[in-house]
Amino acid sequence: MKTSIDCIPCFVRQTLEATRFVSVYPSVHEGVLREILRCLAGLDLDQSPPVVGQMIHRKLRELTGNPDPYRNAKEHHNRLALEMLPELREQVKNSPDPLKASACLAITGNVVDLGAKHGLTENEVIANITRTLSEPFHIDIERLRKAIDRASSILYLADNAGEIVFDRLLIEELPAGRVTVAVRGGPVINDATVDDARAAGLNEIVRVIDNGSDAPGTILDDCGLEFQRRFNKADLIIAKGQGNYETLSDEKKNIFFLFRIKCGVVASHTGFKMGTNVLTGTSKTPG
């Protein structure tokens, strides 16, 4: 999807929040903000919104000299989620529809959006999950089930650290041996990289690759050739999070998006209300 001018005020707010997260120096906050305002003034709105996220966080890493400012937060979120994993796995196993239960929890992991929050406690995470599970879901599980049955090659695009532990529940329900999980090629916000996939233990159960890009989404032109090849070859792509939706919604592939509608622009693009937890496919699975 393209960027809306309604994204611009949000980019500016996100820039300020992010720069304060990664640096205590007001001169850095001001410098980053001014540079991003200049970039936004000339922004190509035909690009998808994560292009700006990539730009903001490259600038933050450059100006702070910190190649991975969210590293500690990501590790904290992985640890919290891992502590909850055995109980959540039990929930899935005891569910009448483990695929659906695990898909809902995977979306919930996206909702928790450990994002820019420093000291999130386990209780807060549990409260978020409980609240989210009581909110509207739009889950097209039968179409996904059929697509999984037919697919010989499934590419699972992860989103954030912490959340990637929740993804494991859904990945465990997919046919072993046919799944590849892709993470970001480099640190950007709290998005999952190979370190986080390893922390979630995914490398023990599936093949894990990185996409070669440091965008908070999947900008295909910016991804590595190996990733592009796997993307093109996959029969089924399961894409987590709004950033992956924003960058891949126009692709002519068999993609299922699992995410929460977090802003008005995506709400209007999808036709779902803000706050809806969605599992939806772009292209029709034949039959």
Next chain:
Amino acid sequence: MKTSIDCIPCFVRQTLEATRFVSVYPSVHEGVLREILRCLAGLDLDQSPPVVGQMIHRKLRELTGNPDPYRNAKEHHNRLALEMLPELREQVKNSPDPLKASACLAITGNVVDLGAKHGLTENEVIANITRTLSEPFHIDIERLRKAIDRASSILYLADNAGEIVFDRLLIEELPAGRVTVAVRGGPVINDATVDDARAAGLNEIVRVIDNGSDAPGTILDDCGLEFQRRFNKADLIIAKGQGNYETLSDEKKNIFFLFRIKCGVVASHTGFKMGTNVLTGTSKTPG
């Protein structure tokens, strides 16, 4: 007060809202937004926030070719407020402290902030007033009363159209013959100009002047010489609205500000909580 970098996301949001209010053309929305982003990138943060409001709305008038895009809204707000005036005046007369009652209603007029809302109905305005009167007030009425008793020359700085009708209630409680009301020198947002002062009937009871500036506040350097002279000569200045606070809070004059704290930056600058309705003086009135 100076501009905070926290004002920047708010300026961007306001730009988008205002440009949509004054034009239906997406090309105008995008053009104004890009130009304001460029200006914000190089903004002198030592200036007060209304400098940006002035810049945004000059640009909007230039690009739309409309010298007063909020004219209809202002007339609508004046009419609504005038319909309520007799009943509100009755309330003030029957109050045990008419000065305090009229001051509270004058602040309430600022709260109603008919701002960018097109089709505000009388019922909505009444609901806003009722809600506001039930919210926290911090009214330093005894200091104001003393200052009024001592002043031989009072300058009353109005804020918005519609609100200026509420101001009339307070102005009627001030000593006749010693009051001058100043409005903006040219249209900016829904701020009151001489047309609105006339609509409120203020020219029949006090001297009305304009300040020679089209800023949504009182940027002294930008005001006309006649206004500057009156400002310097006045013993007491009563300034309505957050814009007048933002531009005059550092002046070494006997100024009483009547406004609602509408944003976190001003809340932190004043020490009052967001949403507080305030009547407060900058300089101490001796004794």
